[in-house]
Amino acid sequence: MKAIAIFGALLLTGAISASAQQSQINTTKSEVNWTGNKIGGSHNGGIKIKSGYFHLNDGNIVSGEVLMDMNSITNYDLKDEGYNQKLVGHLKSDDFFGVEKYPTSSFRVTKASPFVNGKATLTGVLTIKGKAENISVDITKKDNIYTAQLKVDRSKYDVRYGSKSFFDNLGDNIIDDIFILDIKIVL
Numbered sequence: 040m041k042a043i044a045i046f047g048a049l050l051l052t053g054a055i056s057a058s059a060q061q062s063q064i065n066t067t068k069s070e071v072n073w074t075g076n077k078i079g080g081s082h083n084g085g086i087k088i089k090s091g092y093f094h095l096n097d098g099n100i101v102s103g104e105v106l107m108d109m110n111s112i113t114n115y116d117l118k119d120e121g122y123n124q125k126l127v128g129h130l131k132s133d134d135f136f137g138v139e140k141y142p143t144s145s146f147r148v149t150k151a152s153p154f155v156n157g158k159a160t161l162t163g164v165l166t167i168k169g170k171a172e173n174i175s176v177d178i179t180k181k182d183n184i185y186t187a188q189l190k191v192d193r194s195k196y197d198v199r200y201g202s203k204s205f206f207d208n209l210g211d212n213i214i215d216d217i218f219i220l221d222i223k224i225v226l
Contacts, residue, residue, distance in 0.1 A: 059101050064091035068225035071107060075218045082126060087111035089143060093226065100151040100161060107145065109138040141168045154180055167196035189220040
């Protein structure tokens with residue numbers, strides 16, 4: 040009887056997967072904006088989506104993956120070109136995201152709630168610098184546009200620079216462990 044139940048569950052899972060439609064992310068129209076806070080201020084910029092897709096079933100996300108190009112990190116708030124490039128170079132260095140060794144970061148959807156009034160919750164695995172953590176994020180859908188705000192604890196991904204989680208006596212040089220990603224995905 041247990042074997043029949045397992046077989047039935049596998050058939051049902053296969054039927055759901057078979058009826059799901061893969062929709063590619065439009066990387067030109069999609070965007071990821073970041074904000075990092077520190078004592079006395081903040082910085083913000085963007086990261087380009089390299090590729091990605093969602094599997095949809097009756098308008099609901101059932102799985103998917105978003106791959107971000109970490110070499111594309113930019114800064115929006117520093118107008119002086121020299122300071123801007125210095126910050127971007129530092130963010131790309133091993134102090135932060137180590138993009139030479141880890142050129143991409145990803146989010147893989149493992150579970151999703153159905154959309155109710157245009158809102159759903161995605162659960163999945165966020166990988167930064169080769170470190171994978173399970174996370175959940177609320178997402179909003181309007182037509183083929185999906186938006187979300189993700190608060191990421193960088194200390195879980197070995198992004199150590201200026202982190203009070205790793206260093207004592209930083210004084211005014213503390214950078215908040217939480218950075219914010221404002222995400223807009225267009226299919």
